[in-house]
Amino acid sequence: MNPPDPAQRLYNLASVQTDMSFSLHPESETLHRTQAVGGGADIDISGPSFDFIRSIDVFQVSIRQSESDKGECNRTDFVRHGTYDEIGQYNWRASSLGALPLAFRGEERYGEHCPEISIRAVFVDWNDHQGRYGFEQVNY
Structure with a gap:
């Protein structure tokens, strides 16, 4: 196959x-609901010199809000959060809009009256080996 x-x-x-x-x-x-992906790193990454790997956060985000013909506000949101653990194992877990980093853009008016919102994005943030914050958001 x-x-x-x-x-x-x-x-x-x-x-x-x-x-x-x-x-x-x-x-x-x-893959399972807590989605561990792969077998982890093939070297020991538990020491502080590998903190930058464990600092990587990945968010998969889908947010929709619109008003129906009857004047009702329809809202849906889906967020999952991916991280690396001490052995380099990557895991997904269910998350929420409140867990999104402040740098994420697009959900600011979600829940406010009912402006039309439609966001699908992958957001990744990290701290590099010198502790500097960085992020990237890709809307699709």
């Missing part, structure tokens, strides 16, 4: 699953 092409694999990994786990093919990792 041939593995899926890289673009399809990324799409599969990023999609939200309703079942508890799925497998891409027998040789791949299995």
